[in-house]
Amino acid sequence: MxxxxxxxxxxxxxxxxxxxxxxxxxxxxxxxxxxxxxxxxxxxxxxxxxxxxxxxxxxGSNAPLQVYRAGAKGLALRTLSHLPAGKFICEYFGQVVRKKEALIREGLQNTNWIFVLREHISARNEVLCTYIDASQSFTLAKYMNHSCDANCAVFPVRVETIVPRLAIFALRDIDAEEELTLDYSGGGGGGGGGEIQSATYHQSRITCLCKSDKCKGYLPHDPKLF
Structure with missing residues (x-):
C-alpha cells in the first residue's frame, strides 16, 4: 500500500x-x-x-562489483569486498514488456535477458507476472548465473507504482571475490520470488554448472512462464 x-x-x-x-x-x-x-x-x-x-x-548500491569470465559458465558477476547478509547489492532493471512480446524477444535473443517475476497474491488467489527485458540495459545483475545453492535473491520493492523494482540482496555473508548467484527458480526471494527463464525456454534439460552440494543437475525450467 x-x-x-x-x-x-x-x-x-x-x-x-x-x-x-x-x-x-x-x-x-x-x-x-x-x-x-x-x-x-x-x-x-x-x-x-x-x-x-x-x-x-x-x-542505488555502493557494492563494488565486477563482471569476469568464469570458465564454462561464461561471464559471471562477483563482489570485490565482503557483503553482510541482507545487503542490497544491485537492481535487475530493463524494459517492462507484455508476455506476448517477451515470448517473441526470447526467441530472437542468443542470450536470454528476460526476467520473469511471479508473485502470488494470496488475498485474491492470483498470480501476477512481470516480464523485464534487460537486453538493452546496463544492469550488472544480468550477468548473475544460476546456482542451486544461491547466495543472493530477488525481492520486489515498490515505490509508488504497481511495477516493482527487482532488488537483489545477499542471503548470507558473502566473501570478497566470491561469485554472486541467483536461484533461477525463485528460491530464497521472500514470498514473491522470481524466475529467469532458461536460455532457450523450450529446452528443459540444460545442464547446471553450479557445482554446489545441492546441485539438481539441470537449470530450472517452467514452460508455464511463457
Whole structure:
C-alpha cells in the first residue's frame, strides 16, 4: 500500500510508511526481514531525507562489483569486498514488456535477458507476472548465473507504482571475490520470488554448472512462464 510520511531526516519510530508497511532496510542497507513478500519504500511525497534507509533501493548500491569470465559458465558477476547478509547489492532493471512480446524477444535473443517475476497474491488467489527485458540495459545483475545453492535473491520493492523494482540482496555473508548467484527458480526471494527463464525456454534439460552440494543437475525450467 502506497502511503507517505512527514518525517524530518531519517525515518524512525512514528514514521507512517514504516508503521503501514514495515521498514525495508536498516541503516547499513541490509534487509530488515527475509520473510516479507511485499516491500514498500518511501516515495516522492515523503518529506524524509534522500539518505533515509527506507530509500535504500532508490538510492542505488555502493557494492563494488565486477563482471569476469568464469570458465564454462561464461561471464559471471562477483563482489570485490565482503557483503553482510541482507545487503542490497544491485537492481535487475530493463524494459517492462507484455508476455506476448517477451515470448517473441526470447526467441530472437542468443542470450536470454528476460526476467520473469511471479508473485502470488494470496488475498485474491492470483498470480501476477512481470516480464523485464534487460537486453538493452546496463544492469550488472544480468550477468548473475544460476546456482542451486544461491547466495543472493530477488525481492520486489515498490515505490509508488504497481511495477516493482527487482532488488537483489545477499542471503548470507558473502566473501570478497566470491561469485554472486541467483536461484533461477525463485528460491530464497521472500514470498514473491522470481524466475529467469532458461536460455532457450523450450529446452528443459540444460545442464547446471553450479557445482554446489545441492546441485539438481539441470537449470530450472517452467514452460508455464511463457
Amino acid at each position: 502506497s502511503v507517505s510520511c512527514d518525517c524530518d531526516g531519517v525515518c524512525g519510530v512514528g514514521c507512517l510508511c514504516i508503521l503501514s508497511n514495515g521498514a525495508v532496510c536498516d541503516d547499513r542497507g541490509c534487509l530488515e526481514s527475509f520473510d516479507r513478500a511485499v516491500l514498500y519504500e518511501c516515495n516522492s511525497q515523503c518529506t524524509c531525507s534522500r539518505t533515509c534507509p527506507n530509500r535504500t533501493v532508490q538510492n
